[in-house]
Amino acid sequence: MKHTYKIFASLLIVVSVFSCKDEKATGEKKIEETLTSGTTTILVDNTVEPAVDDILQVFHSVYPRAHITLVNKSETEVVKDLVENKAGVAVMSRLLTDEENAYFVKRKITPQITQFASDAVAFITNKAAKDTVVELNEILKLVKGQTSDKVQKLVFDNANSSTVGVLLNIAGVKQLPSQNIYSLKTNEEVIRYVHDNPGSIGVVGVNWLSQPTAEMSKIVSDVTVLAVDNVKIDKSVKRYYKPTQSNIATGSYPLIRKVYMLNYSGKDGLGMGFATYIGAFEGQRIILKTGLLPVKLPYREIEVTN
Structure with a gap:
């Protein structure tokens, strides 16, 4: 668990150094996509949408520069949108089949997969x-x-x-x-x-x-x-x-069944940041409260005194 926090903390430090706001021609400022900022879309299987939405609400409150839109669809529709490159990140209760994954193999995209609940x-x-x-x-x-x-x-x-x-x-x-x-x-x-x-x-x-x-x-x-x-x-x-x-x-x-975050975007962007958060201590605590079973059961330290 401590190792996970060190990795996530290191990533946050790196992206905080290099992240900045780009000026548009119109004068508007665009937030660059990093692990904790920017804009992205995540497809989510309707059967597990409430749990993911709960974690996303907390994630947004912790990282106000992050703007993630959840698109709630059936499993078949989620896979279709992934393959058609309409979105690069999805939450599903299964992994892609070899046939479904062939599209990404051709594009030389290796998925980043995070199992975060059952x-x-x-x-x-x-x-x-x-x-x-x-x-x-x-x-x-x-x-x-x-x-x-x-x-x-x-x-x-x-x-x-x-x-x-x-x-x-x-x-x-x-x-x-x-x-x-x-x-x-x-x-x-x-x-x-x-x-x-x-x-x-x-x-x-x-x-x-x-x-x-x-x-x-x-x-x-x-x-x-x-x-x-x-x-x-x-x-x-x-x-x-x-x-x-x-x-x-x-x-x-x-x-x-297991629940996964599948990142087929081909980059370490906001989707990866959310996947790291959902698999870390805070995300797993929220999963426990939703009624699903987290992969890592949060622990409590009890101090016994005489």
Whole structure:
């Protein structure tokens, strides 16, 4: 941890020496992009956007010369914009595939990758539902196009969502079936839909449940977060686990994924500065408060006196 701080501090000293404001022809002053100043855009997967936005608010308050715009999109849209060079930095719950990365290999760009948290795909249902648990196999039946006696309807935020990708990968299929599967636009819409429609199960990023906005707080409190079985732990006894930080940390919850900051900009600019901050002590403390699991658990020193 001390080594990380020394590196970050050294970088800040270097950029503070060389950073300056350029005069435009119009007389306006432009802030040069460094690790802690300038303007840039970061693409973010909608399922983890609340946590990233929280860290960004603090980052902006610490470095007022930094102006980062978050662009909230589905996973497929984020990858598309990266490959089309519409932005160079993104937050995703997976790394790019070899095929997706080939574009950057041709341009001789080596990505700077920072894993800063672990997340979970959560299932929610209406408060009126009798069951508070669900078997993952019953969910996967619908994803495979089969029918289930226990799960009638799955609702995703987006057909191109990272949550869809997780379940498709586990189910071993390439696309969602047309029956019993519904796609909306955002995680907020999924939560609202489940709240208003009994009998459906929504699939969302756990961050939207652990850290709802003021507008969504009442609605989130009125839905049930389902516990999911994990047959890999003990096949003889069926146990169910909720997507809590402790269950993510122990691996008890079966649908865990890593969250990365991917820098394909080809430079050590503001995106790299934000990635360094999010992976350092302060950023990790904020991650802990958002409900996600930080890569480095912040420590507390306790002094015992007689």
